[in-house]
Amino acid sequence: MTFQHILVEKEEQLALITINRPEVRNAINKETLDEIVTSLESIKNDDQIRCVIFTGQGEKSFAAGADISQLTKKTASDALTNNGMQQVYDYIESYEKPTIAMVNGYALGGGCELAMACDIRVASTAAKFGLPELNLSIIPGAGGTQRLSRLVGKGKAMEWILTGKIISSEEAMQFGLVSDTASPQELFEKTKSIADQILAKGPLAVKLAKLSVHSGYETDMKTGLMIEKLSQAILFNSDDKNEGTTAFLEKRKPEFKGV
Numbered sequence: 001m002t003f004q005h006i007l008v009e010k011e012e013q014l015a016l017i018t019i020n021r022p023e024v025r026n027a028i029n030k031e032t033l034d035e036i037v038t039s040l041e042s043i044k045n046d047d048q049i050r051c052v053i054f055t056g057q058g059e060k061s062f063a064a065g066a067d068i069s070q071l072t073k074k075t076a077s078d079a080l081t082n083n084g085m086q087q088v089y090d091y092i093e094s095y096e097k098p099t100i101a102m103v104n105g106y107a108l109g110g111g112c113e114l115a116m117a118c119d120i121r122v123a124s125t126a127a128k129f130g131l132p133e134l135n136l137s138i139i140p141g142a143g144g145t146q147r148l149s150r151l152v153g154k155g156k157a158m159e160w161i162l163t164g165k166i167i168s169s170e171e172a173m174q175f176g177l178v179s180d181t182a183s184p185q186e187l188f189e190k191t192k193s194i195a196d197q198i199l200a201k202g203p204l205a206v207k208l209a210k211l212s213v214h215s216g217y218e219t220d221m222k223t224g225l226m227i228e229k230l231s232q233a234i235l236f237n238s239d240d241k242n243e244g245t246t247a248f249l250e251k252r253k254p255e256f257k258g259v
Contacts (some may be wrong), residue, residue, distance in 0.1 A: 005032040013048060013199050014050075014192070017054050024067065025106065026062065026063045026111070027063065028063050028111065029066070040092070045099070047258070051097060052098070053192075061104075062106060065112075066142075077183065093214065100116075101114065103169075104127065107123075109130075109132060112131055121177065122182065124181070127178075129162075129178075145157075150217070160181060185240075202238075203258040206243075208234060216228060239257060240256045243257075
């Protein structure tokens with residue numbers, strides 16, 4: 001499948017989606033969002049692929065935000081549409097396969113929000129994060145006001161959003177926005193090593209762990225524990241659980257099949 005604004009590469013069980021608009025610092029326009037959804041739909045039906053990595057073309061920018069040339073034409077009805085940036089990022093967050101943002105440069109505005117929609121964020125030591133939308137007299141409207149506060153806490157999120165502060169990868173890691181950092185030269189290997197650790201686990205367990213964390217976080221503890229219990233019940237009845245426990249007792253590598 002050929003795209004104009006993204007590149008999709010597959011390597012064994014990994015899919016790498018690269019925003020390919022370096023001439024505009026990988027700014028995300030409507031066409032880019034559409035291509036991301038199309039690629040994810042295709043990957044979803046590919047049983048060989050079990051993890052998705054997002055990144056940006058080049059070393060300077062992961063994604064510098066929404067395409068301002070399109071933003072100038074937005075109206076109130078565009079903010080209320082069901083196929084905008086917020087909905088695409090919701091789709092990524094709820095995607096059944098684990099996602100990793102490999103942040104190789106500036107992740108601003110919609111780029112930062114894309115990274116936050118992923119399950120894990122790994123950043124280059126040269127990466128920068130920020131939600132500067134208030135400079136344009138708009139707000140981070142693709143999940144930024146909600147996901148940032150859940151990741152770093154309400155007070156710090158309020159500070160970063162209201163000031164439009166640009167955050168270094170070191171500070172981002174200090175406050176939990178990213179889980180790991182690496183030099184630009186080692187970023188892919190660091191990200192791939194994390195993906196490999198996920199890929200070594202039972203795929204059904206990975207899927208239900210992701211579901212339990214995301215769904216449970218949005219509700220009360222009692223309901224979250226019930227989601228966890230039901231997920232565990234499914235896993236207790238799975239072939240992969242039998243394979244995993246048997247392999248452990250036999251001191252061998254398990255061969256999971258996702259059932």
